[in-house]
Amino acid sequence: MLTYFVTKVRLRRALKCQSANIWRHTRGHSTLPTNQDSDQVRTLLQLFVDRHFISPGEINVELFKRGTSCCYGPLGLKLRRNVLHQWWSSMTGSRAQVFGINTPSSSGYAVMDGWGHLRITEPDDIKNILNQKELSKEQLIHSVHMCLQNSALLRTNVFQGALEHFVPSFELVNRKLPFGLAETGRCFQRSKDGSAEVTQASLVWFCSARTSSQWLDHWARQRLKWWRKFAIAPSDFSSSDVPQEELEGPASRGIKIFYNFPWGQELLEVLWSRGDCELLHIHKGMRSKLQFPQSRNGRKSVPHVVSITGNIDRGLLALLSNSLLLHKKEDAKQQLQQRKVLKLHPLLAPVKVALGIGRGATTELRQVCEGLLQELKEAKISVWPGYLETTSTPMEQLNSKYDEMGVLFTAVISDNTLESGLLQVRSRDTAIKETMHISDIKNFLCRYISAADNM
């Protein structure tokens, strides 16, 4: 057990390494078992419902467990936004030239494997055909066929959009390679129950044929590093080369990134080195618009494509599962209890600080909370207004709740705060309480979070 205590003096001295240390190194001894254990899995999923990461309901929980889009509650939405924000920062903030694009999720025109896609239909159109009594069976079949063929296609991935957008982007970078097009968005895939929605985060990277294999390795390393940055148990994220016999479509190489869930390994992200044939196919007859002069010999070539496609919904489930720690402890009556702590990375935690009130004149304490809440909100720090809870829950119970929500710190405003300006701040990761002046808490939190970013 780490007994290190975050004092303000020490904080200023060595904050850079502390925050990540505290967060990752206090993970205790008992993590979730990696072998299948349906009770544990139920506990895990129920906690995400109880703490408003996802909406209740058996179907919704099942969608989430499958790694598809589901109804996210307030905490789940914030976590999702934080994860997507980190993804965009890592993509567009890097040295590499990466541009974001945004394309519709349906398209009216034909794509390569048109009949594999789900389609948007106007049921009334088909019903109108079915109601035309004068049509023969053959005419009816033909009309329904035509109606389906003219309906819009829903995308199964965001990759297609980047290829279609290639030409203007290529002009934008003055036909210089390498560069990338990033997009995040909902895709529609078939599932055993019909259709399923998935939030994809995709980078399509354009480079020379000669360097494409190196770039594939580069991006696989980057992506694995990115997932592990946010993990308490980084080794649960792993990558492996796709065997030759499992390569898809035109791909010459592939790398997959997996997460080791309690119920087994599942795919988070896949990277393919795809060559130039898809780009040539989509921009038929426009070869000149795709070409760039190779520096060595002056021969004109077409860029090669490396695709990096992650499933953000399953990523959320992986990050949540990875963060949940179970501590066994004995309560006052010597009964074994489980303390659950959701140790989400400081950058990802949906709530950074909860404000509660202790003993004292409620009205006045609430006013202090309101003021602090506004100050923290203005500094873009996500706050939980714990002081609004009507039920007089004991502090220990509230702390358990905040630990399960992944709240980094709990600040308690009491009588003492009104007199001396001091409040008590409890850390999720150490469970240790510290006294701090109310005017210091904003800077303390800002520095704590940005220190975790720089690890």
Next chain:
Amino acid sequence: MLTYFVTKVRLRRALKCQSANIWRHTRGHSTLPTNQDSDQVRTLLQLFVDRHFISPGEINVELFKRGTSCCYGPLGLKLRRNVLHQWWSSMTGSRAQVFGINTPSSSGYAVMDGWGHLRITEPDDIKNILNQKELSKEQLIHSVHMCLQNSALLRTNVFQGALEHFVPSFELVNRKLPFGLAETGRCFQRSKDGSAEVTQASLVWFCSARTSSQWLDHWARQRLKWWRKFAIAPSDFSSSDVPQEELEGPASRGIKIFYNFPWGQELLEVLWSRGDCELLHIHKGMRSKLQFPQSRNGRKSVPHVVSITGNIDRGLLALLSNSLLLHKKEDAKQQLQQRKVLKLHPLLAPVKVALGIGRGATTELRQVCEGLLQELKEAKISVWPGYLETTSTPMEQLNSKYDEMGVLFTAVISDNTLESGLLQVRSRDTAIKETMHISDIKNFLCRYISAADNM
């Protein structure tokens, strides 16, 4: 013509009012005409294509002009992200209790007006039915009907999701009113060509029956203020009450927010005071879960709903149109030329600063640019790597291009920078050049942008 010059000394003194002043008050004399002028409209739309806000192609431009989702290019995506970010900040950063949620864009279960929705179909399923030769015409019609009925519905708005999510959120706030659920996302609507996608930003506000009309007015004021905050010509945004005879569904009152495009007024956002019947309908038989004690008389009531729904795609078009200014000027040969400046609000501008190189040793200057680029990226300032342009375009031409992109400042690194650390910074809004030390530019930009935020 404003001849005010941003010196660093003055900047420190009165930065708070300057940035917005410069941005809004230097809009010159000739704005786009508000009467229909198809040439002007073409100019406007072509500029958004040329400057990578939207992808080229007649269909895509038409989708954008209609206010539906289209293919956004790199600058359009950044603008879209900035607008959505501002929307979320204004919703969740306010004093009001607003939680974000995220729901799938399709649902398997029936909704109120199920047959009005577009549906996701698996064309193979219908084709399989059509291919069953043994089926009679009647059996065939029946089977296709059933297949359509069981297919997932695509949402036409995000309002439904918030109503479905009401119960857990109500528990979260301890059954205290008022509170709101915010969501942004793609919706699918019918259009004359089949289906159209629209990005909605929606707040569903739950309050007591007694206060619902006041809240409707409150949110209408807030929303109009929000749009106008980013406008150069705020009066182009307007609101008006919906006449009694145009009220939709259960709404007892409605307010619409419009933008006055060169081709006429179009709807940006609509607010309805909707009563409690939809909430009761969706949660049939669960009245007890919807009730809250009215403070005055202790009688139990069901919350009333106020919905605020904006079209972000049309909002982008409105903000872009509003920002585009045409200055007439004579060139060296005394020919009348048009200077186009896209005066996007500093918070919304997709690129805050472009880095260019002047006279000097290219390799060394580029190294300086690379360093500065990284420094600015780390401070989350969006930079344009103008120094990568291969063609030796005259500076004046580059400035015109950056003005059309809405780039706030252009910094030129030259010989002089290597010697003295000084570089030239040109403002989009004043077209005035200032000399600044390279170590000051980051702070200058940060303060300029945050000053515009606080206006």
